[in-house]
Amino acid sequence: MLRKPLHRTIAALAWPALLVPAAFGQAPAKKAAVARGAVATIESPSVIRAVRYDSDKRIDPFLNPLLLQKNANPDEEVDRGTAPPGIAGMYINQVDLVGVSAAPDGQTAVFRGTDKRVYFLHEGDRMFDGYIKVVALDAVRLIRETRLRSGKVLTQEVTKRLRTP
Numbered sequence: 001m002l003r004k005p006l007h008r009t010i011a012a013l014a015w016p017a018l019l020v021p022a023a024f025g026q027a028p029a030k031k032a033a034v035a036r037g038a039v040a041t042i043e044s045p046s047v048i049r050a051v052r053y054d055s056d057k058r059i060d061p062f063l064n065p066l067l068l069q070k071n072a073n074p075d076e077e078v079d080r081g082t083a084p085p086g087i088a089g090m091y092i093n094q095v096d097l098v099g100v101s102a103a104p105d106g107q108t109a110v111f112r113g114t115d116k117r118v119y120f121l122h123e124g125d126r127m128f129d130g131y132i133k134v135v136a137l138d139a140v141r142l143i144r145e146t147r148l149r150s151g152k153v154l155t156q157e158v159t160k161r162l163r164t165p
Contacts (some may be wrong), residue, residue, distance in 0.1 A: 066152075109121045144156045
């Protein structure tokens with residue numbers, strides 16, 4: 001019963017010692033300095049300067065990649081990557097319809113690509129940004145596909161007609 005925890009005993013003995021310097025030594029010295037007209041010095045807070053992070057082609061550890069994805073425009077077109085060689089790597093707007101060939105098994109569209117070569121395509125054949133939907137005797141209907149960041153695929157129908165004199 002006589003034992004008290006050690007920290008209670010130390011706290012009971014130490015608290016008057018903490019109050020003594022404040023009550024007797026420091027407060028009157030400040031009042032006397034101000035009464036004599038001395039200028040009180042005020043410490044200015046330390047200035048914190050911004051530090052620019054030099055990533056040196058590394059990922060910035062202080063940026064949240066999930067927030068960066070949310071700030072991206074969801075209606076922006078996704079990059080298609082590198083184009084394969086041949087007609088599969090050409091855009092619909094880059095090729096010209098040269099002619100149409102009719103056969104018993106179906107019709108074939110004749111296109112001239114950007115490489116000045118001629119390609120024979122059927123319904124369903126793909127180009128870099130779309131595919132051939134219908135081949136008629138005087139025109140070809142193509143479907144252009146645009147992939148957005150949000151995951152949507154927008155389709156647009158493009159008709160290429162044969163040039164007639």
